Amino acid sequence: MIEKYSKQFIGGIWRDGSSDIVYEDVNPFNNEVIARFKLSNKEDINKAYVAAKHAQKIWAETPAEEKKKVLLRAAELFQERKDEFAQILVKETGSSFLKSMGEVLSIIEMIKDAATYSDRINTPVMVPSSTPGKENLIFHKPAGVVGIISPFNYPLFLSIRAVAPALAVGDAVVLKPDLQTQISGGFIISEVFEQAGLPKGVLNVLTCDMEEVGDYFVEHPIPSIISFTGSTAVGRHIGALCGKHLKKVALELGGNSPLVVLEDADLDQAVDAAVFGKFIHQGQICMITNRIFVHRKLYDEFVTRYVEKVEQLPYGDPMDQKVVIGPIINERQIQKILQYVELGKQEGHKLVLEGQRIGNVLTPFVFADVKNDSKLAQTEIFGPIAMIIPFDDEKEALELANETEYGLSGAVFTKDFERGIEFARQLESGMAHVNDQTVNSAPNTPFGGVKASGLGRYGGEWGFEEFTSVKWVSVQRERRNYPF
Structure with missing residues (x-):
């Protein structure tokens, strides 16, 4: 099933990359080894961008109904093959079946929403003018060619959320998914859109070794937009490169998302949400619940219930549909997570549940009485380590929650909805949720962060803005009198 995805997709042609490097894609x-790829090099990147530039001119002029037809057909194909693609995600990413199926279903809705952009691209917005007889028209145009770099953790979702809106508005795309998840993050996407009737060259997918190609994918002169999802450190570098070359950039980066349980919260609801929000996909999500703040009134009972629930999470081979905790993506990440556990012990935090390594699976670790200014609490933990922190009042909770360089997502639990909304508004994050956990996304809402969590927004009208350029056209319908 998976072995057929072993080629790069450049200019509408499936072929081996030109690099001498052969990459082995493994089940984590x-x-x-589930597939082998001959990778792309700088020559292939150039060919992909040139093909995209040529195809984009034609695609941009394609009637909106035809663009919508391609996108909606792609959504249908993902629906028809959802079981197949969910199994690929399980096998290539180590995702649980629940997470994998949810990922496939979510991108179907995302593509359908993006398809509506095709109509909007030709519909001007009128704004008033203070000049007598003047009419102001605001047009959106395709930006041109978009370079997209997506990560390993939610590869299908995080690729499609940039690919679909870019295609819908008339852009062409060169997509570079993570090497570890290049099938689910790249090649099933190119296969589906090819079958949906997308013209050759409009979507190109390639993978390469970064030591071989360096910054060429970003610095190439053709793409006018770079969309990157990944670590803050790499995002800062890509942002600097885009600034240097005056390219528009969308960056969705790291997170250290807080979940706050106020004294009037429904404790059962908060515990359930905090377990899900921390341990879905083994914690390998940018907006995962990283720090859990609980009012002292509820603290001891919360910790007890939380640990009891976490201890019951089934772990092992994600091919078993009952499994919740599957493998970590690679050995380097496993070692990094275990180092964080040792750091937590050294800093004196209370380890109330000690996990274990079983093959490539790490079962959950839970630290309580964590100090918010500790290195552990201030680190984005991309793994199954939960941190629980007590607080005395709402003001302190807000200060602690905002005490991080990141600002991606957040959550607050309270029975007073208006109180919750006001608290959520004061969280320094691009997204916040009342009586829900931090891992949320909807195709018609703005997704993105503030501070070190990134720039730009995906989804809804905000995603439409990201992948278009704006042009003001004025029409003077009456003769204008000039001062000279």
């Missing part, structure tokens, strides 16, 4: 649970 058992290290089984």
Whole structure:
């Protein structure tokens, strides 16, 4: 099933990359090689961008109904093949079946929403003018060619959320998914859109070794927009490169998302949400619940219930649909997570649940009485380590929650909805949720962060703005009198 995805997709042609490097794509649970790829090099990147530039001119002029037809057909194909693609995600990413199926279903809705952009691109917005007889028209145009770099953790979702809106508005795309998840983050996407009737060259997918190609993918002169999802450190570098070359950039970066349980919260609801929000996909999500703040009135009972629930989470081979905790993506990440556990012990935090390593699976670790200014609490933990922190009042909770360089997502639990909304508004984050956990997304809402969590927004009208350029056209319908 998976072995057929072993080629790069450049200019509408499936072929080997031109690099001498052959990459082995492995199942992170058992290290089984599931596919081998001859990677792309700078020559292939150039060919992909040139093909995209040529195809984009034609695609931009394609009637809106035809663009919508392609996108909606792609959504249908994902629906028809959802079980197949969910299994690929399980096998290539180590995702649980629940997470994998949810990922496939979510991108179907995302593509359908993006399809509506095709109509909007030709519909001007009128704004008033203070000049007598003047009419102001605001047009959106395709930006041109978009370079997209997506990560390993939610590869299908995080690729499609940039690919779909870019295609819908008339852009062409060169997509570079993470090497570890290049099938689910790249090649099933190119296959589906090819079958949906997308013209050759409008979507190109390639993978390469960064030591071989360096910054060429970003610095190439053709793309006018770079969309990157990944670490803050790499995002800062890409942002600097885009600034240097005056390219528009969308960056969705790291997070250290707080979940706050106020004294009037429904404790059962808060515990359930905090477990899900921390341990979905083993914690390998940018907006995962990283720090859990609980009012002292509820603190001891919350910790007890939380640990009891976490201890019951089934772990192991994600091919078993009952499994919740599957493998970590690679050995380097496993070692990094275990180092964080040792750091937590050294800093004196209370380890109320000690996980274990079983093959490539790490079962959950839970630290209580964590100090918010500790190195552990201030680090984005991309793994199954929960941190619980007590607070005395709402003001302190807000200060602690905002005490981080990141600002991606947040959550607050209270029975007073208006209180919750006001608290959520004061969280320094691009997204915040009342009586829900931090891992949320909807195709018609703005997704993105503030501070070190990034720039720009995906989704809804905000995503439409990201992948278009804006032009003001004025019409003077009456003769204008000039001062000279």
